[in-house]
Amino acid sequence: MSVLCTGEILIDFISEDKGRNLSQSELFRKKAGGSPLNVAVALRRLGRNVSFLGKLGGDQFSSFLLGVMKKEGIDTTHIVVDPSCKTTLAFVARDEQGNPDFVFFRENPADTNLKPEEVKLDPEDFSFLHVGSYSLAVEPSRSTYLKVMEEFLRVGKPVSYDPNVRANLIKDRNFFVKDFLEISSKVDIVKLSDDDLEYIFQEDLETSVEKIPIKSDAVLFVTMGKRGCLVRFKGEKRVVPSFRVKPVDATGCGDSFTAAVIHKYLEKKPETIEDVVKMGRFANAVAAIVITKIGGVDAMPTLDEVETFLSSWER
Template sequence: MPKALCIGELLIDFVSTTPDVTLAEAPGFVKAPGGAPANVAVGLAKLGMDAGFIGKVGADAFGDFLRETLQQNGVDTDYLIAGEGSRTTLAFVATRSDGMKDITFYRHPGADIQLSRDEINTDYVQSAELFHYGSVSLSHSPSREATLHAIQSAKAVGAMLSYDPNLRLMLWDNAKDAKHWIWEVMPYADVVKISEEEWEFVTGDAGLEQGIDRILGLGVKLLVVTLGERGCYYTNGITDGFVDGFIVDVVDTLGAGDAFVAAMLIQLIQHVDLLSLKKVQLDAIMRYANAAGALATQKVGVIPALPTHSEIESFL
């Protein structure tokens, strides 16, 4: 049984071959496997952890490609289900050199939101020490109920729970629903990572202070705000700090946050009590994660760009 499990969307990103153009202007696209929780699963596997992925793809050529990609990268796919009634979700992505993205999703509905509660194997979920989730799979039923059930099952046995809201507003019926469900699953998490561009929508706080208090007040033990090339800010309510990022020549920013999360989690899982971590330890963990994020920007597409431990070490 895998030590780490990730649940949520697995899809195909069609990434523009030319940066700094709109989707309409893009002359061509490169097919790349994607979906934030799946990227984290591969990131963990590449860093040496037994990882599995729970989700749904279409019973189609794209779904087969995604399953093979996860397997080739050492991720357990026993509970990656191929759904007959819907197609694998596709996303068309135009990246910009400033890190912002122009994304259009094709999912009407996509297979990723067809995962149902009765397709969750509770024993499989509860065998994991680390459980990672996002908010995209909460956007519609039945994947909303499936995700909630899995989160609650993992929490019940004391796994370390990690949450990256990974805000994709265009996948929700409306912003109010998005905000409601993003907060609904926050209290289950031990570790929360939010990107700077998502912060104000999620917390309603243009600064950091009120949002931090609200999130830590729910019982979250470690909150990390990623700041792109500027690095990250972390706090556990006792210790906090900014850790500088690394300046690199960026090829594609897609998935840098997922690489960051995987690298951070592989370090954190070695510590039972997140609240007892000292500043020197947290600084080192975040520096390692920042390095992973920087390395992930060096290739087009996410999964091929996710670094190994030796690549991070040599970069550092």
């Protein structure tokens, strides 16, 4: 059965001028993007069957994105095409560490306009559901994906959630935080970054991480860039160190981490904190490979690449 990924599919125009901000950049490279699409591609390259639920528009960019998904082997049966909508465009510049800065252009955007009545699927046909990112923070797509999530949870299918905070796009922080707390309390995997955590709780990491409400058998991952990741499971916490590599572009690193965690969860549901640490180490390795390349979708590694990378660090 397939993993179902949900949410936005968009175009990233990535600056070729590393270390220069958007006002200084002159040359941009077009890439398929969107956090949920990055997760889907990463899972597919790790060997998982993947389906996608989302909406595309009737413009040329949407045609390009549909082609990318089919090329990657992602099932597009549940992609809704609405000719009246347009693809969201994101322009991205990177600092010297490869950290991205985004500006979005959204005109009647397809990605946030998926309506509940447009979704025709059965959760029993899938092994797992991934939700999150901006399309879970804007109506009508928010209501659509929350309904899908509840249907998966009702039949006992595991669900992962990554809020993937884009502060400049969130209109009501309090409403967003309320959603975050409620969703986190229901799902099986919660993954977010230290920056996401700071936006949500506006406190230090150690204090904030204890405030995230998760189920007794759920897993929490907080990515911390070059410091690795923090994991929390059944009342225990550990920090899993990162792999030191030369950063090029951090776009998609968090999404590749999420995909790696889902992949390992489906291999074996964790029973101990040591199981979760192993998941974190694998996910750190996937993210370390991605940060050495340009572009979210194009940077996602195959399982063979990850295993080779890990082997090189174990010698």
